[in-house]
Amino acid sequence: MRNYNFDVIIIGGGAAGLTAAIYLSRxxxxxxxxxxxxxxxxxxxTHEIANYPGVxxxxxxxxxxxxxxxxxxxxxxxRSNIRVTGMKLDGEIKTVEVxxxxxxxxxxxxxxxxxKSRTLNVPGEEEFKGxxxxxxxxxxxxxxxxxxxxxxxxxxxxxxxAVSLTKYASEVTIVHQFDHFQAFEHAVKEAEENPxxxxxxxxxxxxxxxxxxxxxxxxxxxxxxEITEKDVDGVFxxxxxxPNTAKLRDLIDLNxxxxxxxxxxxxxxxxxxxxxxxxxxxxxxxxxxxxSDGTIAALNAAEYIHYFKTQLQAV
Amino acid sequence: xxxxxxxxxxxEEEFSKILNENENVMICCGRMGPMCVPVxxxxxxxxxxxxxxxFADMAFDSPxxxxxxxxxxxxxxQGLPFTVYFKDGKVVKATSSIQSMDQIIEILxxxxxxxxx
Ligand SMILES: Cc1cc2nc3c(=O)[nH]c(=O)nc-3n(C[C@H](O)[C@H](O)[C@H](O)COP(=O)(O)OP(=O)(O)OC[C@H]3O[C@@H](n4cnc5c(N)ncnc54)[C@H](O)[C@@H]3O)c2cc1C
Numbered sequence: 001m002r003n004y005n006f007d008v009i010i011i012g013g014g015a016a017g018l019t020a021a022i023y024l025s026r027x028x029x030x031x032x033x034x035x036x037x038x039x040x041x042x043x044x045x046t047h048e049i050a051n052y053p054g055v056x057x058x059x060x061x062x063x064x065x066x067x068x069x070x071x072x073x074x075x076x077x078x079r080s081n082i083r084v085t086g087m088k089l090d091g092e093i094k095t096v097e098v099x100x101x102x103x104x105x106x107x108x109x110x111x112x113x114x115x116k117s118r119t120l121n122v123p124g125e126e127e128f129k130g131x132x133x134x135x136x137x138x139x140x141x142x143x144x145x146x147x148x149x150x151x152x153x154x155x156x157x158x159x160x161x162a163v164s165l166t167k168y169a170s171e172v173t174i175v176h177q178f179d180h181f182q183a184f185e186h187a188v189k190e191a192e193e194n195p196x197x198x199x200x201x202x203x204x205x206x207x208x209x210x211x212x213x214x215x216x217x218x219x220x221x222x223x224x225x226e227i228t229e230k231d232v233d234g235v236f237x238x239x240x241x242x243p244n245t246a247k248l249r250d251l252i253d254l255n256x257x258x259x260x261x262x263x264x265x266x267x268x269x270x271x272x273x274x275x276x277x278x279x280x281x282x283x284x285x286x287x288x289x290x291x292s293d294g295t296i297a298a299l300n301a302a303e304y305i306h307y308f309k310t311q312l313q314a315v
Numbered sequence: 316x317x318x319x320x321x322x323x324x325x326x327e328e329e330f331s332k333i334l335n336e337n338e339n340v341m342i343c344c345g346r347m348g349p350m351c352v353p354v355x356x357x358x359x360x361x362x363x364x365x366x367x368x369x370f371a372d373m374a375f376d377s378p379x380x381x382x383x384x385x386x387x388x389x390x391x392x393q394g395l396p397f398t399v400y401f402k403d404g405k406v407v408k409a410t411s412s413i414q415s416m417d418q419i420i421e422i423l424x425x426x427x428x429x430x431x432x
Contacts, residue, residue, distance in 0.1 A: 044356070131394070134393070139394070
C-alpha cells in the first residue's frame with residue numbers, strides 16, 4: 001500500500017466537491033479530490049445549463065471543465081475514475097483506500113458523492129442496456145422511430161420524456177408502480193391527452209427478454225401479482241435518483257432514503273466529516289445548491305483544520 | 316467535432332489512417348450527451364496508462380459515422396455511444412450505451428496486451 005497525506009480529502013468531484021476544492025486550496029489547505037467517475041459529476045451529463053447565475057448558457061461539460069481547472073490552478077490534486085475500496089472516518093486521522101492499493105489520510109473529509117439514476121435491478125436490465133434498455137430519452141429516442149416503447153416511472157421526467165418520445169415512437173406505454181403520478185398536474189395532463197400514450201398503472205417490469213436485442217418485457221401487476229408479457233422495442237427507465245451513499249451506510253448517519261444527515265454547517269454526526277451536494281438530506285438538488293453546500297463545507301472544514309493544527313502546536 | 320481532448324476522427328481518410336497506423340484502436344462514436352461524455356472521460360483518463368492503444372472519438376452525426384454505425388457488430392445497437400475496439404484493423408469488440416471504467420478496462424485487458432510503462 002502506498003500512503004499519501006493531505007489536510008482534507010474530498011470524496012466526489014461534482015459541483016459540490018469541486019467548489020469545496022476551490023475554496024480549500026485557495027485558502028492553502030492541502031486538498032485532494034477522489035472521484036469515482038468523470039470529474040464534474042452530473043454536470044457533465046447536462047447538455048445545456050441556463051440557470052447558473054452569471055453564465056447565460058453553457059454546456060455542463062464546459063462548466064465542469066472550468067470548475068476543475070479553477071480547483072487545479074489553486075493547487076488541488078484531482079484523481080478521477082478511481083474506486084474507493086475502504087474508508088475509516090472516525091478518530092482524528094481519517095483514511096480512504098483507493099483501488100485496493102493506495103491509502104489517503106487527512107484530518108478532515110468532505111463527502112460530496114452526489115447521486116445517480118435509479119435502476120430497476122431486474123433480470124435482463126444490464127444485459128439489454130444499449131440494446132433496447134435506455135436511461136436517456138434525449139440520447140436514444142431517435143433509435144425508436146416507428147417502434148413501440150415503454151417509459152417506466154411516474155415523475156416529471158418520466159411523463160415529459162414520454163411525451164417527447166411520441167415524436168419518434170409509434171406507441172408509448174407508461175408503466176408506473178402506483179395508481180397515481182408524482183408529477184406536476186400539467187405534465188400528467190399533457191401525457192393523458194396524447195393519443196400515442198397509454199398507461200399500465202400499479203405495475204412493475206419484472207424481466208427484460210430478448211435475443212441480440214430486447215424483444216419483450218414481463219410486467220407484474222403489483223396488487224394481483226399477475227404477470228403479462230408485452231412485445232416492445234425499447235424501455236426507458238426514468239425512476240429518479242438515488243444518493244451515492246451505499247458505501248457510507250455503516251459509517252455515518254443517513255436518513256431512511258440513504259441521504260446524509262448534516263446540520264446547517266454541513267457537519268455530519270462524525271467530527272471532522274462534512275458533507276455537501278446531492279448526497280445530503282435536502283429538498284432542492286441543483287448546481288447552485290451543490291455549490292453553496294460545497295462552499296459551506298469547505299469553510300467549516302478549513303476552520304476545523306486550523307483549529308486542529310493550532311491545538312497540536314499548543315501541545 | 317466533439318468537445319473532448321481525444322483524437323477526433325474527422326473523415327473516412329482519418330479513420331483508415333488510424334486503423335492502418337495502430338495495432339490497437341478504441342473509437343467511441345457518440346454525441347456530447349449524458350451517456351457518451353463519461354465514456355470520453357474514461358478514455359482520456361486511460362490514454363496515459365494504455366500507451367499501446369490509440370483512443371479516438373467520432374461525432375455520431377458526422378457523414379463518416381456510417382463507418383461505425385453500419386458495422387455488423389453494431390447492428391442491434393440502440394444506445395449511444397457506439398464504442399468499437401479494433402485489432403489490426405478488425406473489430407474485436409463493440410459495446411452500446413454508457414460503460415463503466417471497470418467494464419472498459421476489462422475489455423482493454425482482454426483484447427489488447429497491456430504494455431507496462
Ligand atoms: C440530466 C440532468 C440535468 C440537470 N440539469 C440541471 C440544470 O440545468 N441546472 C442545475 O442547476 N442542476 C441541474 N441538474 C442537477 C445538478 O446536476 C446536480 O444537482 C449537481 O450537479 C449535484 O452536484 P454534486 O456535486 O452534489 O453531485 P454529483 O454531480 O452527482 O457528483 C458526485 C461525484 O461523486 C462521484 N462519486 C460517487 N460515489 C463516489 C464514491 N463512493 N467515491 C468517490 N466518488 C464518488 C460521482 O462519480 C460524481 O463524479 C441536472 C441533473 C441531471 C442528471
